[in-house]
Amino acid sequence: xxxxxxxxxxxxxxxxxxxxFNWIGxxxxxxxxxxxxxxxxxxLFIGSFQNSEGGFTFDNILGLSQPKILDSYWLSIRVSAxxxxxxxxxxxxxxxxxxxxxxxxxxxxxxxxFSGVASNFAxxxxxxxxxxxxxxxxxVTGILKDIFNIDIYEAGFNLYSFWGLSLTYMYxxxxxxxxxxxxxxxxxxxxxxxxxxxxxxxxxxxxRYVAMPILLPSLLGTMILLFGNAFGAYATALALTGGTLNLxxxxxxxxxxxxxxxxxxxxxxxxxxMVVIMAISIAAYTWLQRRxxxxxx
Amino acid sequence: MAYLELENVxxxxxxxxxxxxxxLKVERGEFVSFLGPSGCGKTTTLRMxxxxxxxxxxxxxxxxxxxxxxxxxxxxVGMVFQAYALFPNMTVADxxxxxxxxxxxxxxxxxxxxxxxxxxxxxxxxxxxxxxxxSGGQQQRVAxxxxxxxxxxxxxxxxxxxxLDAKIRVELRSEIRRIQQQLGITTIYVTHDQxxxxxxxxxxxxxxAGKMEQVGTPFEIYNFPQxxxxxxxxxxxxxxxxTVSDAEGRRCAFNGRALAVGQxxxxxxxxxxxxxxxxxxxxxxxxxxxxxxNELTGAVESVNFLGSVVRIRVDVGGATISIDLFNERQLVxxxxxxxVTVNFPAESCWVME
Ligand SMILES: Nc1ncnc2c1ncn2[C@@H]1O[C@H](COP(=O)(O)OP(=O)(O)OP(=O)(O)O)[C@@H](O)[C@H]1O
Ligand SMILES: [Mg+2]
Numbered sequence: 001x002x003x004x005x006x007x008x009x010x011x012x013x014x015x016x017x018x019x020x021f022n023w024i025g026x027x028x029x030x031x032x033x034x035x036x037x038x039x040x041x042x043x044l045f046i047g048s049f050q051n052s053e054g055g056f057t058f059d060n061i062l063g064l065s066q067p068k069i070l071d072s073y074w075l076s077i078r079v080s081a082x083x084x085x086x087x088x089x090x091x092x093x094x095x096x097x098x099x100x101x102x103x104x105x106x107x108x109x110x111x112x113x114f115s116g117v118a119s120n121f122a123x124x125x126x127x128x129x130x131x132x133x134x135x136x137x138x139x140v141t142g143i144l145k146d147i148f149n150i151d152i153y154e155a156g157f158n159l160y161s162f163w164g165l166s167l168t169y170m171y172x173x174x175x176x177x178x179x180x181x182x183x184x185x186x187x188x189x190x191x192x193x194x195x196x197x198x199x200x201x202x203x204x205x206x207x208r209y210v211a212m213p214i215l216l217p218s219l220l221g222t223m224i225l226l227f228g229n230a231f232g233a234y235a236t237a238l239a240l241t242g243g244t245l246n247l248x249x250x251x252x253x254x255x256x257x258x259x260x261x262x263x264x265x266x267x268x269x270x271x272x273x274m275v276v277i278m279a280i281s282i283a284a285y286t287w288l289q290r291r292x293x294x295x296x297x
Numbered sequence: 298m299a300y301l302e303l304e305n306v307x308x309x310x311x312x313x314x315x316x317x318x319x320x321l322k323v324e325r326g327e328f329v330s331f332l333g334p335s336g337c338g339k340t341t342t343l344r345m346x347x348x349x350x351x352x353x354x355x356x357x358x359x360x361x362x363x364x365x366x367x368x369x370x371x372x373x374v375g376m377v378f379q380a381y382a383l384f385p386n387m388t389v390a391d392x393x394x395x396x397x398x399x400x401x402x403x404x405x406x407x408x409x410x411x412x413x414x415x416x417x418x419x420x421x422x423x424x425x426x427x428x429x430x431x432s433g434g435q436q437q438r439v440a441x442x443x444x445x446x447x448x449x450x451x452x453x454x455x456x457x458x459x460x461l462d463a464k465i466r467v468e469l470r471s472e473i474r475r476i477q478q479q480l481g482i483t484t485i486y487v488t489h490d491q492x493x494x495x496x497x498x499x500x501x502x503x504x505x506a507g508k509m510e511q512v513g514t515p516f517e518i519y520n521f522p523q524x525x526x527x528x529x530x531x532x533x534x535x536x537x538x539x540t541v542s543d544a545e546g547r548r549c550a551f552n553g554r555a556l557a558v559g560q561x562x563x564x565x566x567x568x569x570x571x572x573x574x575x576x577x578x579x580x581x582x583x584x585x586x587x588x589x590x591n592e593l594t595g596a597v598e599s600v601n602f603l604g605s606v607v608r609i610r611v612d613v614g615g616a617t618i619s620i621d622l623f624n625e626r627q628l629v630x631x632x633x634x635x636x637v638t639v640n641f642p643a644e645s646c647w648v649m650e
Contacts, residue, residue: 195382196370
């Protein structure tokens with residue numbers, strides 16, 4: 001038979017060309033990543049060690065230890081942690097309700113759609129929406145005062161404060177949690193619950209020994225994602241508080257663009273510190289996510 | 298009194314009947330299979346025994362105790378699921394010991410029992426592995442060990458082998474049977490694979506459309522099917538359209554040819570019925586004057602090798618019948634199109650609707 005000599009050549013010429021074509025699709029991604037991720041990060045890194053004349057210095061990094069700067073990191077961490085935990089718990093309960101709670105299908109689809117939109121709703125529009133609703137002369141503030149005779153600002157609430165900002169952040173935090181956790185909860189197999197019951201376990205024991213350990217990595221991982229999400233937010237906080245809350249992002253803005261505090265080198269160092277914190281979060285998220293994936297193969 | 302008893306069990310889902318008139322008595326240590334096509338209610342019945350579904354009416358008793366409304370975690374019934382239901386976050390040993398841990402048994406007792414179970418399923422060194430590190434067959438062994446570790450009163454298996462490939466399936470089913478006999482545990486086994494049911498059961502419940510068709514030993518089910526459903530679902534069956542010519546004398550006619558029937562005929566003379574006979578009862582060649590054998594002639598349609606068996610399909614005029622011959626080296630096979638004569642013993646065929 002002549003079979004052997006015939007088909008050999010074609011694949012040999014086609015395959016390498018195919019390989020090149022396969023890579024063309026991802027070239028824009030790499031260009032994008034180089035232009036907007038790698039280059040800025042390296043210029044941040046370089047800028048963090050440069051003085052205004054362009055010479056090498058540790059001043060910027062040392063400058064991070066000023067009380068005001070440390071305070072800004074601490075505040076950013078607190079806001080991020082509070083909204084990650086709060087949004088995480090609230091979002092988890094909501095995800096539980098729509099995925100396992102046995103609600104009608106339309107409830108799930110409307111909550112998922114809302115979450116998709118809300119998790120991306122941030123910045124100036126979000127800030128103004130909250131001002132319009134819960135600001136000093138906001139809609140709900142007014143209703144509570146006029147109809148129920150409750151003055152929330154008298155009672156200590158302030159939209160332009162730490163808790164006000166946290167509440168505003170929650171608006172995009174919990175929907176993100178819903179979006180990530182609903183599929184994770186769907187991934188809990190009915191057989192696991194039934195096998196548990198079959199072996200004598202109560203519902204509580206099922207959650208304690210099976211469901212929670214399986215969900216925990218994605219639960220924590222998503223909370224870390226929420227943490228990073230809040231940590232990097234800038235426009236919402238700026239529009240809402242006008243810079244009165246000393247967050248890291250607001251500090252960076254002030255150092256790089258500001259008229260009074262202008263010190264780009266310190267701004268770079270601040271941003272560099274942020275990148276480090278974000279990188280740690282992403283690494284932790286990836287690690288936890290991988291743990292779950294291994295189980296759920 | 299039977300060890301496990303289902304009495305008039307009925308289950309409806311949204312007014313459609315999934316199981317009805319289910320009556321079964323299972324003796325202690327017996328291995329009973331539920332066999333039937335997809336959707337016939339096997340799983341539903343099994344889940345009622347496990348307590349995952351409540352019967353719409355009827356009663357389920359285990360060892361004399363009415364379990365009809367007992368929640369699943371109080372039934373002391375072990376279950377092996379079709380898909381891998383091992384807890385992915387626990388090691389094999391923790392999976393097997395889970396039932397005992399929930400029952401708050403002392404740690405050293407759990408450890409000892411887990412080791413026994415690992416030996417029983419022939420996986421003594423896999424205790425520290427995670428489920429994802431095991432093959433499908435190994436995972437099902439572990440699932441079996443987990444269901445047995447807490448010494449349940451009854452073991453339930455819902456198509457435990459259907460996700461595995463053919464070779465492992467055959468291997469594991471005899472393994473299941475071995476373990477079942479070794480422990481003497483009362484077992485209900487759900488399958489839609491007739492070969493599986495025939496090979497490992499003490500008794501088989503053939504089910505169709507929510508009803509029991511026949512209950513009997515594999516031998517009875519295969520050789521003496523009582524309904525046409527059982528006859529055609531279990532094993533291969535040739536059905537020949539015939540007319541009853543002499544019910545008393547057990548004779549019927551096919552294309553003017555008289556055929557002797559071994560079993561009594563419960564139809565009137567002249568009735569149009571079907572003559573049922575298994576492919577392996579047929580032989581090539583004439584009956585050579587034996588009055589207890591029937592003869593048919595026709596043209597060979599096809600000859601297929603099925604491993605140990607060769608299946609020959611013959612068009613006998615108005616019907617095609619299959620003949621299974623043992624695949625022996627000296628076998629002389631006809632070719633397609635060739636005219637052949639086939640014969641079968643009268644006692645091997647019976648008449649049904
Ligand atoms: N939870 C349920 N809700 C509604 N109908 C159901 C439910 N469970 C089963 N049924 C119906 O009951 C009937 C019997 O289903 P069952 O799962 O017991 O079949 P089966 O014999 O196990 O089939 P298979 O071999 O495909 O597993 C089917 O018609 C099925 O659609
Ligand atoms: Mg089933």
